[in-house]
Amino acid sequence: MRLARIVLTIIGVLMALIGLVWVGQGTGAFPYPASSFMINQSPWILRGVIVTIIGVAIVWASRRFLR
Numbered sequence: 354m355r356l357a358r359i360v361l362t363i364i365g366v367l368m369a370l371i372g373l374v375w376v377g378q379g380t381g382a383f384p385y386p387a388s389s390f391m392i393n394q395s396p397w398i399l400r401g402v403i404v405t406i407i408g409v410a411i412v413w414a415s416r417r418f419l420r
Contacts, residue, residue, distance in 0.1 A: 354419050354420070357415070358415050358416070361411055361412070361415035362415050362416070366408065366412060368404055368405070368411065369408030369409050369412070371401075372402065372404030372405030374401070376401035379391060379393070379394055379396070379399075380398055381393040
């Protein structure tokens with residue numbers, strides 16, 4: 354159970370970070386790389402928020418239910 358908790362925590366944190374990068378690129382606040390198709394594209398804001406919420410939920414669930 355301990356290994357599953359660690360793995361799910363890592364996956365959740367990575368998902369949350371990726372989601373935040375997508376939000377940053379979608380809003381234009383993180384325009385890297387400059388040739389990215391995601392910069393200033395509003396669909397990536399919503400997708401990023403969804404991925405971030407799922408990542409945080411995975412971290413929360415792994416901490417709450419895997420003891």
